[in-house]
Amino acid sequence: MTMRAKPDELRAVPQAEFTLRVNGREYPLRVDTRVTLLDALREQLGLTGTKKGCDQGTCGACTVHIEGKRVLSCLTLAAQCDGREITTIEGVGTEHDPHLLQEAFLRHDGFQCGYCTPGQIMSALGLLSEGRAGSPEEIREYMSGNICRCGAYENIVAAIREAAGDHDEAL
Structure with a gap:
């Protein structure tokens, strides 16, 4: 019972x-x-x-x-x-005054569907403040916890490198 x-x-x-x-x-x-x-x-x-x-x-x-x-x-x-x-x-930034990383994501098409973009940007901001935006390999390593199903990884790395000041590789 x-x-x-x-x-x-x-x-x-x-x-x-x-x-x-x-x-x-x-x-x-x-x-x-x-x-x-x-x-x-x-x-x-x-x-x-x-x-x-x-x-x-x-x-x-x-x-x-x-x-x-x-x-x-x-x-x-x-x-x-x-x-x-x-x-x-x-x-992080506003519609009329976006953060330089947000601008770099736009310039480098660092998103496709955009679903992962907020997490990618927040992680990239952390990476930049931690001083870990050296080589593309280092960026990939420290961004590896952020998945982009669309596969925009090369563009994301380029955007982060630009925001970090590595204009030669990013442009």
Whole structure:
């Protein structure tokens, strides 16, 4: 004989209250403790530039920066980010004043379908700030966690090299 729990006997889902600091703004949240940063950004804050690709940390489409470091938001719990500075693609340049890396992606056609582009740009910004944009091989190595199903890798590398100041190879 199977016993069924009565509605008042069901356990409540644990909730967490915290504040996300995203692109210079503060967002107080109360969500399930199991909510990922990716889902909080997209579903709670409406910041849909960060993409859900594999939801397993293998494609890089969800890359954001936390305290200036590249992070896969699908593998990070939102509650772990309480009070930490988060930067998403929405915090990088604007339509009328794009970041130089965004301009380089446009010039070099560093995207085709565009789905992976926000994660690629966020990862490339991290790579540039880490000083790891040396040779094309080095760029490929440090960008290897970002998958482009369309295969725009050569153009992505060219855009990153241009943004890093290597104009001879990039043009």
